Amino acid sequence: MPKHIISGLRYLAAINLTKQGHTQKEVANKLGINRSTVSHYLNGRNLSIKSIEVAKVITELCPRDFLLLTYALLQDTNKTRTIIKACQKRKFKASVKNSCIGCGICIDSCLMKAIKLNELKAEINPKWCCGCLICVEMCPTNSIEIEEVED
Ligand code: SF4
Ligand code: SF4
Numbered sequence: 001m002p003k004h005i006i007s008g009l010r011y012l013a014a015i016n017l018t019k020q021g022h023t024q025k026e027v028a029n030k031l032g033i034n035r036s037t038v039s040h041y042l043n044g045r046n047l048s049i050k051s052i053e054v055a056k057v058i059t060e061l062c063p064r065d066f067l068l069l070t071y072a073l074l075q076d077t078n079k080t081r082t083i084i085k086a087c088q089k090r091k092f093k094a095s096v097k098n099s100c101i102g103c104g105i106c107i108d109s110c111l112m113k114a115i116k117l118n119e120l121k122a123e124i125n126p127k128w129c130c131g132c133l134i135c136v137e138m139c140p141t142n143s144i145e146i147e148e149v150e151d
Contacts, residue, residue, distance in 0.1 A: 006073050007047055008055025013086035014041045020086075030082045059087040063131040071111055081112050084130050092131040093147045094124035100143040106135035 010031050017027045028035040058069055071080045102120035114128035115135060136144045
């Protein structure tokens, strides 16, 4: 079953990435699959309706569950962030307070690789933040705020 769920998630991501204007080759590279598989997805072949339905339910879970479940299935950070980014409709705004001490714990805890250090202060790229709130829990100085914004 996990393989079918992964196929369902890849299918949804392939459809969305194609809608965003990516070529089949680009979609294949981003998802780490071959081009003929992308072509099959786009033509609705080789995939059960059940796999797609289950994958849709996963994309509608809370951001943390969507992220952690996808990562548990794929065991690959880059492919996970590609699927989350392609399938998540919600958007988030992130800010880091001056109380940040630049310890880097949030950077290591962010599966979306959305955080970097800039002049010893954490900086969060909202393009990649999926709103999982793991960094908020991990920060020893309570310096991170994540807020959902309207699309
Ligand atoms: S975990 Fe908190 S204190 Fe540490 S770098 Fe990140 S925001 Fe700053
Ligand atoms: S909420 Fe924090 S840990 Fe989660 S994706 Fe955004 S920056 Fe990364």
